[in-house]
Structures are given as C-alpha cells and as structure tokens.
Amino acid sequence: MVPPSLRMGHPERVISVEDHLTCDVGRMRRERLTRLRQHMAAQDVAAVLLLHGPHVAYASGHVGPAVDTTHAVHQRSVAIIGQEGPVHLFADRPSPDLAAEIHPPVFPELDESMAGLAEAIGMATEPSNAGRLAIDEMTGAMLRSGLLDGFDLLDAGRILGPARLVKTEDELACIDRAQRINEVAMEEVRTACLPGVRRSELAGLFISRVRQLGVDDVLIDPIFQPMPRNLSDGPRTSTDHVAFPTGVGDPLFNEEDLVWVDTGIGVEGYASDYGRTWVVGRDPSSAEQDLFRRWSAVMEASLAAIGPGATLAEVGRAAIGASRGAIPWLPHFYLAHGLGVESAEMPMVGTDLGEGFDEQFVLETGMVLVLEPVVWEDGVGGYRAEEVVAITDTGWRPLGGWPGHLGFES
C-alpha cells in the first residue's frame, strides 16, 4: 500500500528496548564539564551559578526528579562551577557517584538562605568575588539581598547553550534509550486508543507503562489531542494555523477522531520526544492517507538535506520544496528542534528567529534533530509525527527505533 521509498529505511533502524543503557555516565559527565569550562574560558566567565534543573544536570550530573515545577523550585539543586576546582553541588539527595563536591541544599527562594548562598558562590569566585558571573535565574530573595551586585552578570544560557549543542556518544545513547522506551510504551498505548476512551486513561496507561519499563521521569503531561478538520473550527490562533499542543481538557475519543499525540520521558536527564497522528478505532480514510504520503515526502526530503556542513536553511528549503511550496510545519514552532537535557533546544529549523539565523547555522556531527513536519489540508485535518536523528560524519542516523506509522503504513 505504501511505496517502499516512504518507509524512511535506514540500516540502523531497530525497534526494541535493549536491556541496559549502553552509556558510560562518568565519562559523559567529565566530557560535558570539559566543554562547559571551554565555553566559560572563551567568554572570560569566572563562574557559573545554575538553578535551572537541566543546567544543573548538565554541569554536575545530578538529575532531580520530574516533579511539579513548584516542588522543583522549592527543593531545587544548585550547581556552582569556577574556572577550576571541583563542581560544587548543593542538593538534598544527589545522584550517585558524582564527581562533584556535595554540600547541603541552599534554598535560593528564601531570604534566610542568602548568607549561605553568598558563601556558596564564594567557593568558586574567591578571592576576587567579582568578574563575570553566568547565572540562569535570580530569585526574588537574590534580588533583595544584593548578593550579586559586585558581579558582571550574563545569562548562563550563553555558556550552556553552545556547550550542549554537540552531543557526546554517551549523551546520544541516553537519548536513544529514552526514545526507545517511549516508543515501546506508546505503541502499546496506541492499541488502547479506541472510541469511548478518555485522554487521561491513555495518559495513565503511558505513565504506568514507562514506570514498568524502569523510567520514573515523565517530563510532560502526555498529549492526546483530537484535532479539528478545519482551521475555522478553532481555537483561534495568532498564526491562523492550528493550536497544538493546548493541554486543555480531558477529551473523550470517538471514531471520527484524528488525534495528535506527543509524549516525553527522561533517562539520565535526557529527553525523548515521540509524536504521531493516530486514528481512533478505524483505518485512515484515503484523504488522511494522502496527508501521510505528503508528510512522508517532506520527511524524506528533509532527511536527505541533513548532514554535517548543511545549514538549517537548506533543511527548511528541502522541506518546503517537497510540500508544493507550503510551509510544512506549525508556524509557532519549527520544522525541527534539538533534543538533550531539554525537550526542545537548539538547533531549531524554521522558527521566528528568521531566515538569517537559519542561513548562518551549520549542522555538525553530534547534533540532534527532532523533525516534526506537519501537513495540513483544510477539511481533512493534519498529519504530524516526529523522528529523531543524530548528525553523523556521513549524514545522519536514527535515534530510537523508528517504530513506523502503523495504521498509515501497512
């Protein structure tokens, strides 16, 4: 039914969850720290003070639990890193076997903690206690205390962002592992997506299944969103395209529905990203199949443009070329985004950063892209799905097992 060329075949495409994570976590942490310090030196940064969970994970190796943001804020771990010396981690229950120097937590939300935080910063910045300090968040207590007044502050993203762009083999292994577990769980959930089922039931199945597969960290409330057939059906958007993902309500599915799904979990702090379009309790209509064929053509063209030395603009143009000139992605998002300690990071293709940004950004071996084209036909609906790739010396390879598009692919 589906031409062989649309199966996006790749010799490394394997659908399975291996028994263990094939990753040297200690080596991964050492290599990340080396990269971080290279970027600190290049930008003459005396120290970085990190409060944002993914930043702390990248710099120290400590991965906090995937809890509500209010819990993450009040129980946050803090990492402080100077140009040399140990990584200082302030955490309650640190991940095992860290090379960092562990201290009791500092609670930067609280005014009463500021003396302790000043002392902590001093561990990395003394004797000068001045110079450039890269920081990712200032709490109200920090602003009131004046404890940062002597420093020249810059956003820690300016250091962490470039360090995180190119992944090591171990980082890629973590993403691959997370993706495979995510895929296995979702392929099971797909069989339960039947008329009369609610979003919350499918989400419950998913989060319990990944836990049975050994993963506790669900990074996003699982998305199963029935899509309108016409843009005019709403919701109203600023882009005049479709609203996704809204995370609104607990819809009950019926046989007419076309459902966009999106889930993500974490392994060693690395995110997965599984996106598909499902039909509920029936086969896709021929018009829906046509959407899938068009989506496949966009995906194939995008993949063909990916490799070291390619610009983001070249990838975007390939996608548009395969889409009869229409932009085949959601305009408030992107054609593709990176994946790592956060589920949407650089590089991003086709954002509102503009063509100039995409023209000057060159892909390198070790970068990761999640391609998520969207093909829309008003009156029919849309097909959206995601595939994850790592850039290699010769092109790209899949991350995860690429379980295909059952229902649409025979």
Place this chain on the structure above:
Amino acid sequence: MTSKLVAARRRRVLDAMSEREVDALVLGRQDNVGYSTGMARLWTSGTRPFGAGCVLIAETQRTHLLSSWDAGIPESVPFDDLYPLTWNPEIMASSMAAIGGLSTARRIGVDACSPGFIRAAARFAPTAQIVPCDDLMASVRTVKLAEEIELVRSACRVVWSGVEEVLDRPDAPTPIANALVAMAALGTTITSSEPVVRREGDTTVVDLGVMVDLYEGGVGGRFVDGRREHAPALVDACRDGATHDDLAESSTGPWLVRGLGMGYETPVIDAQRGQGLTLMAGMVLSVTDGDHRDVVAVTSGQPEVLSAPPYPADRPAGSSA
C-alpha cells in the same frame, strides 16, 4: 475552578500591586500565572527558565497572557490581550513594548528574573525600576479562599484512590504504576511530588501527591491491614499563632510544614528553616512528620484535616481489606 474564584484571586493580586505601588507585574512562575489569570498551561515537569508568562497592569487593570491561541484562556482575557509564544527575544521585546502601561511603568514587579530580562526591560521600559515581587505573590496566596480549600480537599480525595489501589494489591510488582492508573481513571495524570511506596514487614509506607485543576493534594502514612497509623501531634499543632518552636516540640521524626495550594508554597518550616515564622488562620499546609503526611487548613480553633480519608475512620483503606 469557577470564574468567580479566578476573579477573586486576580483582585487580590491587583490590590496588592496597588498597596506596593507596583505599576506592572511580570510573572514567570507557572503557579503565579495560574493564580493571577486562571490559565492552565500544558504541564511540564521541573523548573522553567524565567520568561514573561503574564503581565498585569495596574492602570488598565488588564491581564496580558503568553499564548498563541485562546484555548484554555479565561473569558476575562480578550484575544487581543494575548501575546504569542516566540523564540525571538526581539519579538518578545516588541510584545512587551506593545502592552499598554508597561513601557511607562515606574516600578515593574517580577516573581523571578534573569540578566537577559533586565537588559530587555531597560529597552522596553527604560525608566522602570525592577522590583522583586515573589513575596507579594506569596503573601497574597498565603490565606486561602473557601473555594481553594475545597479544591485542595478534592485533590486529596483523588490521592486516596491511589492509596487504596496500593493497599488493595499488596503484592503487586509495580504498586506506584497501579496507583497512577487508578488516579488517571479519575482524570488526574500529574503527580506533584515523587511517589513513595515502600514495604517494611507488615507495614506499607505510602506518600502520593497530585495536581488537580491547578491545586495540589497529598497524603502519606504507614499502613498496617489497611489502617493508617494515627496522626502525629504535629498535625494538631498547626494552629493559628503556632511558632517554629511549637512545631519543633510537637514533631517526632524528620518533619516539614510547608504551604500547599497551587503546588508547593511558603511558608517553609522544618528543623532548619522558618525560625521566625508563625502560622495563621487561613493557611493550608502540608504537614509531614516521619512517614505521615496530612494536609490541613489552619483555623481559629482545631486544624481542619483536608486529607482525611473519604470514608468512615473505622473502615480500613482498600476495598479488599
């Protein structure tokens, strides 16, 4: 959550802005955005980098929200008061500049901040002073409205369905996964805290927390034959006027008394923290002593336990018990 509750919460925030002479309030924390606007953004775990999730303007009394669509947006916020998601700091700065009353503000309150935001604000609101207002939001949120207390009570009831599932099947290999499915059957798919289920001989230790309709519920305890060990004295000590010392003296194990409402809130009181703090009527607290956890509302008399089991006290938890 009713639109009346959303309006009452927003009124409190605007009044507090007026008292503190804050012309504009830029909120980045998702719970503060939810409190002030009623908006429920797609839940993601963990911390988020600071960004303008919503902007309240004292002069116009309008609420401006970060959203590219009107799904999930309260009716009180017209479409024109939304500003879209963007990856481009220049576009975000333009959105900020276009909000009536922000560029002329003398004092802009923030609930957190970043070096990038301070630089951007110097351009879109060149004469403004940036004022920390996390404490403004915390004080507004400390005393709960009646409907908030009922929302917390409902969330706690959902947690009990998870606890019952664990106790019903004591030998299940994945009790936490089962509890998550049971709570999802009631429409709840967001855990607020790390779920705990542990066997110690005949005792099952459970601690679960969830977010329901933006409000948190939680229950913890040691269960034998479906019966939870009695509440420690710390729960009853959570009274109007109770000091750190009062709480410390009532505790028996590692303890934590912290605000609970739209998630984890202040006050935060334990052996090390909150020395000068005093409890007051209207607070809702998560009270942990050892493995026991209850959620209580502080009143003018005895604390009201919002996490009481949703069945008679003499009936063991777990339908098979």
